[in-house]
Amino acid sequence: MPKKDCILNLPGYSIKRVRGENPVYIEVSYRWVVRCIHCGNKKLRKKDSFIRRIRHESIGLRRSYLCIKAHKYYCPACNRYFNQRFPGIGKHQRATESLRKQVFHYHSKGVSQKDLARDLKLGKSTVERWYHYGYELRYKKIATRSCPRILGLDEHSFNRKVGYATTFCDLAKHKIFDVVEGRSAKDLEGYLKTLEGRDKVLVVCIDLSSSYRLLIRRYFPNAKIVADRFHVIRLLNQMSLxxxxxxxxxxxxxxxLLAALRTNEANLTIKRLNKRASYLKQ
Known part of the structure; x- marks a missing residue:
């Protein structure tokens, strides 16, 4: 892709001409091979052409449009007609996916519908519809992701009204994978059934409680159950005390004195070393 075409943030397009100030009209051409949308055939006949004007993501504070020449094709392999489709532009849509993502991003950051509609010259209902569309895409991406191979489970109590929640962590990447309301087997079974790649989980790290062990053996049959280091050290501290x-x-x-007795000798200051030594002499 030439350097000047990178500003489009759309692969397969070339800039032919730019005109206007605000909005900016960018005349582009599609350079990839067109295939039949029904059978995938490359040998097509052009029957007609027309210009599509598509809203695109903003360039700085300026609105932009893509002006692209599209064709109506005939496929001799399947004897069907179709209008040309373009990557990054949905069927029957007058805006690119990049602009929809931009609206979703700014609305998620707290920019109101009113401000987005005013700045981008859109309707409030359009902003709301695009936001719901982006949210659904984000949810589908989260819902269909594969379960991490090294999984960590822990429960948290927020307050009496909310109750407990179970946190699933990807310990290999040090990231939170998901948070599920509840901690009992009844609360978690519905969520665990929907997880993809459960048979590929190698290690599940939990606390010393036995509440999760039965669920792990049932839904993660190939996983090895290990104890969380934090809970093991906390139990050792309690028993030592x-x-x-x-x-x-x-x-x-x-x-x-308790801190001096529990701390490794190599990490003690001279003051605490003397304090510990004087106590042990008694």
Whole structure:
């Protein structure tokens, strides 16, 4: 793709001419091979031509239009007629997918319908319709993604009204995969059934509770269950504190000394090293 054509953000198009200031009219041509939309045949006959004017994403603060010459074709292989289709432009649409994504992006960032409609010369209903369209595409992308191979599960309590929620994490990429309301088997079974690629999950990391183990064995048959390091270390700290209190009941009031006893010797300051040494001599 030539450098000047990169500004279109649409592959397969070449800029022929640019005119106007606001809006900017960009005359483009389609350079890829046209195929029959019914059978995929490349040997086509041109029967007619017409100019399509398509709304495109803004260039800075200026609105832009694509002016492209389209053809009506006849396919001798399947004996059918059709109008030329273009990538990045939906059927019967007068705006590119790039402009729809732009509206969805700015509306998600908090720009109101009124401001978007005024700046882009659109109707409020059009802005709302495009936003719902973008949201549906985003939801389908999330709903059909494959389950991560290294999965982490943990429960969180927000408040009494909301209750508990279960967080699914992609531990290989250090990202949140999804958040599901509830923590019981009844709450999670419906979601787990819809996950794709469950048989490819290798490791599931959970806390020391046994509430998730039955669900994991049922829905992730090939996964190995491992304990979360955070919960293991927290349990070790709790057991260590109980042991300290059995030996010295007054140690729970000395937080600095407890920190010195739990910390690795290589990470202690001289002050805490001396404090720990004096306590152990007693």
């Amino acid at each position: 109980q042991t300290y209190q059995q030996i010295d009941p007054q140690i729970k009031y000395q937080r600095g």
